[in-house]
Amino acid sequence: MTHKPKLLIVEDEAAILRGLTDLFTLQGFYVESEQDGQKGLETALAGKFDCILLDVMLPSLDGFSICNKIREVSREQAIIMLTAKSSEEDIITGLTLGADDYIAKPFSVKELLLRVKTILRRTGFNENIKTLTLGENITIDCVHLTGQVNGKEQLFTRREVDILSYLNKNQRPIPRSELLAQIWGYNDPSEIDTRTVDIHIAKLRKKIEHKASDPKLLVTYRGEGYKLCL
Ligand code: CA
Numbered sequence: 499m500t501h502k503p504k505l506l507i508v509e510d511e512a513a514i515l516r517g518l519t520d521l522f523t524l525q526g527f528y529v530e531s532e533q534d535g536q537k538g539l540e541t542a543l544a545g546k547f548d549c550i551l552l553d554v555m556l557p558s559l560d561g562f563s564i565c566n567k568i569r570e571v572s573r574e575q576a577i578i579m580l581t582a583k584s585s586e587e588d589i590i591t592g593l594t595l596g597a598d599d600y601i602a603k604p605f606s607v608k609e610l611l612l613r614v615k616t617i618l619r620r621t622g623f624n625e626n627i628k629t630l631t632l633g634e635n636i637t638i639d640c641v642h643l644t645g646q647v648n649g650k651e652q653l654f655t656r657r658e659v660d661i662l663s664y665l666n667k668n669q670r671p672i673p674r675s676e677l678l679a680q681i682w683g684y685n686d687p688s689e690i691d692t693r694t695v696d697i698h699i700a701k702l703r704k705k706i707e708h709k710a711s712d713p714k715l716l717v718t719y720r721g722e723g724y725k726l727c728l
Contacts (some may be wrong), residue, residue, distance in 0.1 A: 508538030535559030
């Protein structure tokens, strides 16, 4: 028997939940669902899921709090936030808390499937690297996702470590589309409209730069991409 990917959907709107459950079941997923935030968190922590879809507005506990609490326990868990389209703030908050990706409502079924399948097809870019050393002041344990940055402990997500490893290996400005392809695994990044990369870079700057607003390590080259300057 082949392994069915396990998906948890936390969504309180019954019609959307039913639609998503049918969709992913038909696509060969094993689907569990919760309509309540607190229950969603408990289920998320109790089971091993390949991916969790998290709505933001939920009864008893919102999606951001759920994401935050999952991250306290696991920085490997794949999480996609379902955000309100208009809410840029939602997107930034969600990704700051450590979601791997977001999709804005109303979303197309095709795009959501693409996002989930992409997350499952982890590129595992840094699988062989145990320790990532960036300059003199940053050392990251790529197995446990912990690091020392300027003498202080810092926690990273798998995705963040993948980005740093990739930039470190390729000492040139890397375009956003290349990061989407190499780190997120999108085969055709042009069909994705997402600020995920920018937001992950912003998060990384907060973690590794002395001053995130004036980056010296993770530098933007206008029109070219991001480069790690060590
Ligand atoms: Ca909702």
